[in-house]
Amino acid sequence: MKDLPDSAERRANLKGLGCARKRVEDARFTQGKGNYVDDIKLPGMLFGDFVRSPYAHARVKSIDASAALALPGVVAVLTAKDLEPLGLHWMPTLAGDKQMVLADGKVLFQGQEVAFVVATDRYIAADAVELVEVDYEDLPVVVDPFKAQEPDAPVLREDLAGVTEGAHGPRRHHNHIFTWEQGDAEGATAAIDGSEVIAEETIYYHRTHPCPLETCGCVASMDKVNGKLTVWGTFQAPHVVRTVASLLSGIDEHNIRVVSPDIGGGFGNKVGVYPGYVCSIVATIVTGKPVKWVEDRMENLMATAFARDYWMKGRIGATRDGRITGLHAHVTADHGAFDACADPTKFPAGFFHICTGSYDIPVAYCAVDGVYTNKAPGGVAYRCSFRVTEAAYFIERMIEILAIRLGMDAAELRRINFIRKDQFPYISALGWEYDSGDYHTAWDKALKAVDYEGLRREQAERVEAFRRGETRKLLGIGLTHFTEIVGAGPVKNCDILGMGMFDSCEIRIHPTGSAIARLGTISQGQGHATTFAQILASETGIPADKITIEEGDTDTAPYGLGTYGSRSTPVAGAATAMAGRKIRAKAQMIAAYLLEVHDDDLEWDVDRFAVKGAPERFKTMAEIAYAAYNQAIPGLEPGLEAVSYYDPPNMTYPFGAYICVMEIDVDTGEWQVRQFYALDDCGTRINPMIIEGQVHGGLTEALAIAMGQEIAYDDMGNVRTGTLMDFFLPTAWETPNYQTDWTETPSPHHPIGAKGVGESPNVGGVPAFSNAVHDAFRAFGLTQTHMPHDHWRIWRTARDLGLHG
Template identity: 60%
Template sequence: MSTDTTIKGSLGVPMKRKEDPRFIQGKGNYVDDLSFPGMLYMALVRSPYPHAEIAGIDISEAMKVPGVVAVITGKDLEAAGLGWLPTFHGLDKQMVLAIGKVLFQYQEVAAVFAESRGAAADGAEAVQVDYNPLPVVADPFTSKKDEVLLRPDREAKTNHIYHWEVGDRDRTDQALQASEKRIRQRMWFPRCHPAPLEPCGCVAQFDKMGRLHFHVTSQAPHVYRTAVSLVTGIPEDKIHVISPDIGGGFGNKVPVYPGYVCAIVGALKIGRPVKWIESRTENLTSTGFARDYHMDVEIGAKADGTVTALKVSTTADHGAFDAAADPSKYPAGMFGIVTGSYTFPTAHAEVDAFFTNKAPGGIAYRCSFRVTEASFAIERGMDILADELGMDPVELRRKNFVKKEQFPFPSVLGFTYDSGDYHKTLEVALEKIGYQALLKEQAEKRAKGELMGIGISTFTEVVGAGPSKHFDILGIKMFDSAEIRIHPTGSGIVRTGAKSQGQGHETTWAQIVAEELGLDPQNILVEEGDTDTAPYGLGTYASRSTPTAGAALAMAARRVRERARKIAAHLLEVGEGDVEWKDYKFQVKGVPAKSVTMKEVAFAAYTNMGQNEPGLEATQYYDPPNMTFPHGAYIAVVDVDRDTGEVKVRRFLAVDDCGTIINPMIVEGQVHGGLTEGFAIAFMQEIQYDKDGNNLNTNFTDYLVPTSLETPHWETAHTVTPSPHHPIGAKGVGESPNVGSPAAFVNAVVDALSPLGVRHIEMPVTRDKVWRAIRDAEAKKGQS
């Protein structure tokens, strides 16, 4: 046969990202790059009040602004039956434009459509809204009292949204009572925001036949199509959702926002395309925030450090609407992962969620639904326990880790951990960071009164939602899908139901297919985000792409290979049973010299297929049998300046185990990005409200995103424990660094301050808080 064009071994190769030449040359295609003839711009009028009755809206001045075409209000939408929007898990609904009253500052009140962005902004400024302020509920503990009922529209006349619990309460209480050592700590994971650099936006356009083409920054375009159909009543075949290039999502671009509905309504009513692009302020103040969990963590242990019980009671602040994008059956997401990497004989976790006059959300910010909160609780708790026991936190963890022979491990809160080797990952981390030398240095520094801390976090994640028996969004099961078409010349196109927002799917998906088929990944085109062409999938978030769509893709590639085998048999003139796939090509069993490459088979599939079905394509829908459970061991080393409270992160090592690695360079990039976010969350980020419900972090001057100049140097390493149920053993990695690192940072700072008697410090660990903790601790010491 002809020359061998087989590409061997595309898996595990640090291939440069195929999408990057486009991005670094400024040739990306984002929603705001789109322009259509006759396109209008939309601007939203937003409430300056956190809670107020709307006495009236006067649009007459706005309509006089040159260029303004139309203004719509909540009343208009309500009349059209579009006043409310269901939230994804189906537990609540959200106002599209305020109806009767506003429930949070910056809530959407009216939409202005105009010929230019400037005219739309001027028009929005000219809309006169008459507000009567109402009492404000700015925290969940005040909300709990039900003195001010925020949501009279709901059947249940209470601010309490839900109670969720898992585990055995009585047994856990008894075990805590009986424990030789018991710790209890209130810890708050602050409200933070994913703050993607590209804010949310869309262009809504109806074509001449009345079909909606909706370009939008969506992490889950198919779910949007179904949601838009359900909300508007437009048949789903008349809706075409396109997610073009996205400048970061991190969970922020999973929910459907009011602005999208307004843009669609505007386009329909006016008969012209409508573009809406949020400002930074709008993104930070009104779109999905994350966390805001007040957690009471209790751990019981024997005197030797063996843990006996874990109890976590959480009060959650969901804001004005419960717009958390969790799977239907999991109002508190995967919070049950809170037992972490440890063998607790009993545990109990509960979450009570409340409405407040704050922006709605509770979305999964680079986190598989509340896993970050849970990981922080257990990893901080284990450090406090170690401190109380006078035990090295490393020793405490080693003692209580799930052992590798215990996998698959049934956790006491209901998960079955697929695989892991926690001891090994920790040992690699300790060895690489030089733990013993650091302890020695720390002892010397402490003798001189210097503050140096070492913080450890050995987390376990649960990702890849998820098996259809447990997971759905709006009733749609959380499977994913892939479709492969191989062209006659051996290149191909791949589509999945996922949607990259920077994760590098154009590269990793090509690598998976190339590995399975012995083709060149450079010639495998990956296309996502267009609901007219891509198979139905639930999108990209919760580290689910590789566990779900990636699995579907590997399986689809194997289907292609099985079809190719028949054609190979025809070409090799042997029976199909005599053909084996070996060394990335088909060969006659026992006769390596008689072989054909996939490229040759591809050509034959269109030119010389014999009795076989022409073409070379396959589609696969994949319902994962289980979640995957990545884990890691992170170590932070910090120095604290006593006089200024400044914390310098001198070193940070992340050892991740995400199973089989598809592209180590992309994994490293993911880890760097997630660690930088974790660093920001630990030290600088909080969406803060004053007691009157005013948002204090409305732009990047006050909501801090670190630059390369603040960001520590990251050290990374890996262990590989493949997932036993995933076709290629991969687990997903995007979120591990965000999930695992906050506890490592805080543990390091508390460790630095522990000689002064400091036991806990709340995030964000600002200089002021550190300085205060030192001053208060020293004052206390002075008194005793």
């Protein structure tokens, strides 16, 4: 219908889709009134703390806890021997492997959990940890995934002796986990071999860590009277944790309540199940008292899930004029001591096969070999969809290297090979169906915004000035056009431990026209309480300010698979819209009854149903809600509630064009980001301010990863970057100014066309920063130098190119 004179004003009052509504969460967070796991205090609560291995590989000959147990206040010291009768000394991982909860005969990485001390306060627990005597016999350490595959490499996983069939097919070596392939190996090789130009390079994406501000922890409390176990924890997927806890413990699922309170960032680090959770649950069952476990920063960096650690060997072919002919990728994936990757079950390398990126590549192949080493387990999606940052970094580096081989401008090479707008929906060579995109429009907008040609002229002048000895600074222009794949995912091929990756929303409209909606997801800072209310406001006509969003309590929220992989908006956001539409459908019937017309004679107008052709005859949603509770309407149940479980028909494919301009000091390796332009297309934009915040945060993490953040090990398997002194977490000082922009290409299959954005800036940001470093040295012959680009590595690059004279 045509808008009535006051429609726009009423629409604005809703604060629905597209409104830069302020985050409702911030009132409590900015006043220090959040409620995090470590804020939870229960009467009689005990504290757990771990004895951890100082060795990366050692046999545990004996554990003597007698001195610890003699310390007043120590209640228990759990070891693998205590957990074994319960069958809990090992636990299944999300990747089909199993993992020691407490060291069972040996340790396989530095920081591994060996014993769990339970005491009446955390100081006594920490004192007791020092009193537990563990007798180790050190074993040969292997931290290099290539050396791990040599015939005489040390056997890490003795528990797998003789196991030749893993969760993802045959194992061909005692430290080999799986080989996973996708695409046409022979076809890709033939296409590349026959190409006029071939680029070949190994790209390492180093091991890093999500490092959320709040570390992992939980409070487990067993009520022995009613048999109910409650676990508050830093869980990105509380419902899955409940199911896993039930399967592991044998406690009926209805007797387990899992609560994720406020979470201080997750970024993938809080998806998995950690020994601390299992030990806390065992300890509360044994003692009958609540048990809290919260890890410290060093434990978080050393022992909980890392990200990346992919050695990616690439070959790409092209015609002389720049048409890509084929792509071949082989990855050696260092998974650490246990395969605890958080990926959908059927995808041991996540969605790495999005590695054809934004380009129309006729034939492609990728293979991933997972390998055990003496490092911490993990391999989570650190602010990205499963292995998508690795894939985006790989293809965006290969494009740059191909441009060098072709002697071509890298922006033009991208433009030549982009999937065209008219090709969507586009089936990639590795089997994905890209839902929508308009890459050329985004790319041209980005290049124009930064005056790309002007930058190239300035860069050329800078190179000449450098050669004349007039400056010691080089200028790098880092280009990226990334395509994400998010919103896992269709239940037919995506599951976590057998649970289909749908998500859910349940809405109750109150009689006075306000509402509460509960979802199966859980915000860790994404602002769900703000944005999901906006979706509902637009769908139901109830102002966002009158809608409470609640997540994270499995006793009240509908089942969902949680928040990671930018899946909340694509999946739970869709469920929210669909549930809102169910509300509206019932509201239409109520309005028809109240207005004494047929349902079909009504039309929706922002916040009301009005009679077609007689807009002065209407019932607002508030009026309808009241009627739902106080009128006996023939043929209709009282009340106004709806539930939707949404199984997405496809993934969504956000994309973006990022350009980074960086100054590099060749003498000290210092760098400065002069300009960073980020254009994101995340489909329908729910809240532009939250999108901008997400982009700023993701870019800053990308900056960290590209420019210095790593989990580094020495040859003995000691973690060299276990504190924030060495692990780069940028502050406001290091963070550059960001210039954000957008195009809007809605997803055709999502109810409101939204695609998700939380992770795009990390996926696109890492190659943009890294490409800027590489590009600065292109004129001097550099093709590839591995991240992180910290001062000394940049200095080494300059030295190796002879730039220090």
